[in-house]
Amino acid sequence: MQIRPILSALSRNKTGAILIALQIALTMTIIVNSVFMIQDRRGQMDRASGIDEANTFIYSYSGFAEDFNEKTQIPEDLNYIRQLPGVVDAVQTNSAPLTGGGWSMGLATEQGADADGVGTAIYFVDSHGLDAFGVNLLAGRNFTPDEVIWRERSETKWPGQGIITKELASDMFDGDWQAALGKTVFIAETHPINIVGIVEKMQAPWNGWNGIERTLLFPSQLLFGSGRVMVRTEPGERDRLMREVEEGLVANYDGRLIRRVQSMEEIRENSYRNHNGMNTILTTLIVCLTVITALGIVGLASFSVNRRKKQIGTRRALGARKIDIMRYFMLENFLITSFGVIVGAGMTIGLNMLLVNALDLPKLDWYYVPAGMVVLWLIGQLAVYGPAKKACQISPALATRSV
Amino acid sequence: MLKMSNIKKVFRTEVVETHALRDFSLHVKEGEFVAVTGPSGSGKTTFLNIAGLLETFTDGDYLLDGVDVRNLNDNQRSQLRNEKIGFIFQSFNLIPDLNLFDNVDVPLRYRTMNSKERKERIEHALETVGLVNRMKHIPSQLSGGQQQRVAIARALAGSPRFLLADEPTGNLDSEMAESVMSLLEDINSKGTTIIMVTHDLKLAQRTPRAIAVKDGRVTELSHVVEPVIDIATAKPAMA
Numbered sequence: 001m002q003i004r005p006i007l008s009a010l011s012r013n014k015t016g017a018i019l020i021a022l023q024i025a026l027t028m029t030i031i032v033n034s035v036f037m038i039q040d041r042r043g044q045m046d047r048a049s050g051i052d053e054a055n056t057f058i059y060s061y062s063g064f065a066e067d068f069n070e071k072t073q074i075p076e077d078l079n080y081i082r083q084l085p086g087v088v089d090a091v092q093t094n095s096a097p098l099t100g101g102g103w104s105m106g107l108a109t110e111q112g113a114d115a116d117g118v119g120t121a122i123y124f125v126d127s128h129g130l131d132a133f134g135v136n137l138l139a140g141r142n143f144t145p146d147e148v149i150w151r152e153r154s155e156t157k158w159p160g161q162g163i164i165t166k167e168l169a170s171d172m173f174d175g176d177w178q179a180a181l182g183k184t185v186f187i188a189e190t191h192p193i194n195i196v197g198i199v200e201k202m203q204a205p206w207n208g209w210n211g212i213e214r215t216l217l218f219p220s221q222l223l224f225g226s227g228r229v230m231v232r233t234e235p236g237e238r239d240r241l242m243r244e245v246e247e248g249l250v251a252n253y254d255g256r257l258i259r260r261v262q263s264m265e266e267i268r269e270n271s272y273r274n275h276n277g278m279n280t281i282l283t284t285l286i287v288c289l290t291v292i293t294a295l296g297i298v299g300l301a302s303f304s305v306n307r308r309k310k311q312i313g314t315r316r317a318l319g320a321r322k323i324d325i326m327r328y329f330m331l332e333n334f335l336i337t338s339f340g341v342i343v344g345a346g347m348t349i350g351l352n353m354l355l356v357n358a359l360d361l362p363k364l365d366w367y368y369v370p371a372g373m374v375v376l377w378l379i380g381q382l383a384v385y386g387p388a389k390k391a392c393q394i395s396p397a398l399a400t401r402s403v
Numbered sequence: 404m405l406k407m408s409n410i411k412k413v414f415r416t417e418v419v420e421t422h423a424l425r426d427f428s429l430h431v432k433e434g435e436f437v438a439v440t441g442p443s444g445s446g447k448t449t450f451l452n453i454a455g456l457l458e459t460f461t462d463g464d465y466l467l468d469g470v471d472v473r474n475l476n477d478n479q480r481s482q483l484r485n486e487k488i489g490f491i492f493q494s495f496n497l498i499p500d501l502n503l504f505d506n507v508d509v510p511l512r513y514r515t516m517n518s519k520e521r522k523e524r525i526e527h528a529l530e531t532v533g534l535v536n537r538m539k540h541i542p543s544q545l546s547g548g549q550q551q552r553v554a555i556a557r558a559l560a561g562s563p564r565f566l567l568a569d570e571p572t573g574n575l576d577s578e579m580a581e582s583v584m585s586l587l588e589d590i591n592s593k594g595t596t597i598i599m600v601t602h603d604l605k606l607a608q609r610t611p612r613a614i615a616v617k618d619g620r621v622t623e624l625s626h627v628v629e630p631v632i633d634i635a636t637a638k639p640a641m642a
Contacts, residue, residue, distance in 0.1 A: 002512060009500035012541070314496040317457055318510040318557070319485020321478050396484070397457040399496055400448055400569050 006332050017336045020300050024340025024376055027293040029347040032372035033355065034282040036364050041275040047212075049097035050165070050201030052134025053264040055088070055233045057242050058096055062226035065255025070223050071150065073253060077229065078128070080252060081245055086237030091132035092221055092229050094124045095205045098264070098271040099228075102205035107164075107193075107216065109172055111186045118171050119211050120164070121204030124151060124220040130163075132230050133202065138166060140181050140197030143219035151220040158187050159218045163197035167213035207271050238263060293376075294383040297337075301329060301387035305394075312391050313398025322392035329388035330381060337380035341373040348372060404565060404596050405431040405454060410463035412449050412619070423449040424460070424619040431598060433564075436591040438607035439600045441616035447600045448569070450616060454598060455488050455567045456480045468564055485513050489558030489595075491587075493570035495550040497542040497557075503529060504538040507557045514561070528556035532586060548579030555586060565596035572606060584609065 010017050061077075063070060074092050081090040095102030106117030123129070126148045130137055140163070147161050162185075164172075169180035177198060184192045193216075202215045233241050246261050269276075305312070312325055320328075352364040412424040424446050431437050441447045452458040453465065456472060465472050468487055475483065489510075490496075497506050507525045516524075529535040532552035534545075542550050551571060558566055568587065572580035584606055591597050599610065607613040615622045 005501055005505045005508070005512075008502070008505060009498070012500040310496065311498050314492070314498070315509060316481070317455065317484065317490050317496075319481050319513040319561075321481040321513070323478075324481075324513055395457070396481075397452045399490065399492060400452055400457065 002328060002331060003335065006328070006335060010332070010335065016300050016303070017339075020296055021336050021340035021343065023293055023296050024337055024380065025344035025347055027289045028341055028344030028372050028376050029351050030289055031286050031375070032344075032348045032368050033351050033364070034286050035372075036352070036368050037355075037361065038279045038282050040362055041272075041279055044207060045272045045275055047203070048201060049203040049264075049268075050133075050135050050199070051097055051203075051264070052232055053268060055235055055238050056132075056134065056230060056264045057233075057238055057245075057262060058099070058228055058230050058264070058267065059246065059261040060226065060228050060259050061249075061256050062259070063256040068225075068255045070225060073256065074221065074227075074229075077249055077252070080248060081229070081231055082128075084241065084244065084248070086234045086241055088134075088232040088234060089128045089131035090229055090231045091125050091128045092227055093129070093132075094122075094222060094224075094227060096123070096133075096228065096230055096264075096267070097203040097205060098207060098267050099205045100207075100271060104204070105187050105216075107168070107172065108186050108189075109183070111190055111192075118168065118214065120168050120214040120216045121206070121209075121211075123202075123215065123217050124222055125217050126219065126221055129217055130197075130199065132232050134232050135202045136200040137163075138198050138200050139178060140195070142197060143217075148219040148221060151222055153222075153224045156188075158191045158193065159220055160192065160194060161196045161219055162193040163199060163217040164195055165199055165202050165213060165215045167201070168215060169195070169198050171214060207275075290379060294379055297333060297380055297383035298387060300336075301333060301384045302390070304332075305329070305387045305391040308391075309394055309398060310401075312394045313396055313401075316394065316396030317399035325392040325394070326388045329384055329391055333380050333384035333388075334377065337377055340380075341376045344376065345369050345373060404433040404435070404468060405429070405598070406464075406466040407454070408464040410453060410465060411461045412446075412453060412458070413461045422619055424453070427463070427616075427619065427621060429614065429621060431565075431596060433596055434591070434594055435612060436588070436597045436610045437599070438610040438613040439598060439616060440602065440604065440607050440613060441622075445616045446619040447616050449619070451567055451569055451598075451600050455490060456484045481513075485510055485561065487564045489561060489563035489566040491551070491554050491558050491566060491568040491571045493573040495542070495547075495554045495574070497550055497553055499542055502539050502541050503534060503545075503553050503556075506542065506553055507538075507560050510557060510561050524560045524562075525556075528560040529553075531559060531590075532556045546579070547575050548582055551575060551579070551583050552586065555583070555590070559590065559595075563595070565598065566590065568597060568599040568601075570601055571599060572601070572603060580606070 078090050078092060081087055103122040104119055105122055107120050108117040127143045127145050130142050143161060149159055164180065166177045169177035172185065173179040180195050181198055183195050185195060187193055201213065204212045204215055206212065231241065231245060242261050242263065246258050249258050315325060348369055355361040356363055407427060407429045410424050410427040414421040414423055427450060439447055439450065453460050467483065470483065498509065504525055507528055508521060511521045511524060526535055529538055532555050534549060534552055534556065572583050575583060587597055601607055
């Protein structure tokens with residue numbers, strides 16, 4: 001191995017090597033953190049919402065006619081939709097997962113202003129809610145029709161029953177989600193709610209919220225003048241029914257506006273548009289940095305080969321085989337890259353700590369740093385291969401020429 | 404030791420053929436010190452490159468220490484160069500970023516030799532040229548004569564069967580040239596075969612045997628005796 005003489009030679013020509021090593025360090029810092037951010041976002045995007053997204057669509061309505069009576073019209077609409085062939089169920093609701101808008105409140109296991117609360121999203125549904133969303137009831141029961149109450153916008157009272165997600169139950173009862181069933185919890189400090197059911201999963205409307213898995217369903221129908229209706233269909237029937245429902249509703253009654261008829265797939269896409277955009281930017285950044293760094297390595301190695309042609313010829317004359325020359329340049333690059341990735345490892349962790357503190361990003365998983373080092377080593381070796389190959393083609397006869 | 408018979412070397416481009424060596428024949432015996440002289444473009448360097456396995460030849464036969472080099476591949480030629488030939492170049496060809504110790508170490512690193520043996524050989528070679536106390540210096544800290552001594556130490560460290568010297572005093576003043584020539588004579592007196600390409604007829608005169616090369620052929624093959632023969636212009640005297 002020629003490590004010592006290579007290091008000795010590098011120490012006498014440090015500038016180029018240090019600049020490339022720093023470029024490698026910077027590239028590693030940005031690439032590793034970017035990949036981590038991309039993976040983190042992908043992880044968020046891949047989370048299941050808990051509802052039957054593939055077969056569900058949602059529309060908004062808004063009554064504008066003087067004769068619009070929400071208390072009669074909404075049940076009429078829901079009955080019309082539910083009897084359509086291909087419809088599994090439908091429910092009026094205030095919001096849905098991934099829509100980005102909804103209600104949240106604090107829930108506590110004890111009454112009073114001083115009690116520690118857990119934030120939760122709230123969905124208002126009737127006894128068709130579980131079926132219409134397609135969520136899986138793990139324990140307890142669904143709401144009964146007589147538990148469902150009408151709720152005005154100005155209403156301050158809360159229903160006496162609630163169904164919560166397993167995650168919320170677990171957060172409120174020290175990890176023992178089953179203990180929540182039948183228990184009374186409190187909303188708005190004093191109002192008691194009996195937990196009658198626990199569903200496996202149903203996300204809150206906000207994809208960036210750290211309590212996204214905490215959700216509470218209340219048995220209420222809304223009298224807000226406008227709202228949303230969630231429709232679940234048989235597999236393969238959704239797109240047809242999206243058109244049919246909209247047309248049918250308008251044909252039945254034209255005193256309310258039907259708009260934003262969207263599949264859950266569209267809602268998911270819109271919801272994660274920023275994530276997708278940021279991932280595209282970060283991916284472009286990674287590609288650009290990788291190419292720039294690789295070109296930097298190629299440039300330094302090519303310059304180094306051209307500067308040392310006579311030296312390479314001399315080495316060949318003194319007995320170096322082509323593979324020895326190749327190895328020399330590969331090893332030299334490996335040492336420069338190693339310096340870069342070691343510095344880069346520190347910088348990567350430093351930047352992540354900064355991002356954790358400033359942007360509340362998660363802590364970097366330990367394996368990202370060694371994986372980044374390996375990738376940068378590989379990029380370095382691939383980048384130097386061409387110049388090294390060129391170097392080993394230099395004739396030993398060059399040693400006797402005056403160049 | 405070195406036997407070349409009817410060696411031809413033709414450099415070809417798309418439009419021109421250059422005959423650098425034509426029926427070049429030479430036999431150098433073990434322990435000889437042979438000077439090769441000739442005008443610029445005569446084929447001296449091509450001869451040196453072929454003799455040192457730095458270049459291939461177009462036709463002819465070449466036996467180096469009993470080995471027919473004609474069909475050797477690049478790796479075999481490299482190995483043969485490393486083990487049997489020591490090179491001394493006009494411009495020393497030391498690696499400027501390495502100290503003297505590491506410079507002398509260069510050819511040894513291409514052998515399977517442990518570090519202890521390499522160290523002993525390097526120190527011995529540098530001692531032979533009188534520079535053992537400067538082994539941590541880099542070439543730019545030395546005079547031209549000292550640099551050429553380091554190059555000689557590098558050539559000697561691998562205990563080659565013969566040395567090929569390409570204008571070894573060409574870049575040195577007369578005092579340093581004399582010192583280097585004395586060193587080469589001393590090395591030859593200990594049994595190492597030396598072939599030295601030179602323009603300097605006075606140096607050629609000092610060697611026991613000199614040949615002249617002109618137009619790619621050996622034109623004079625004689626032992627140099629007083630008075631000095633201008634072998635570059637002399638007519639062929641021997642076959």
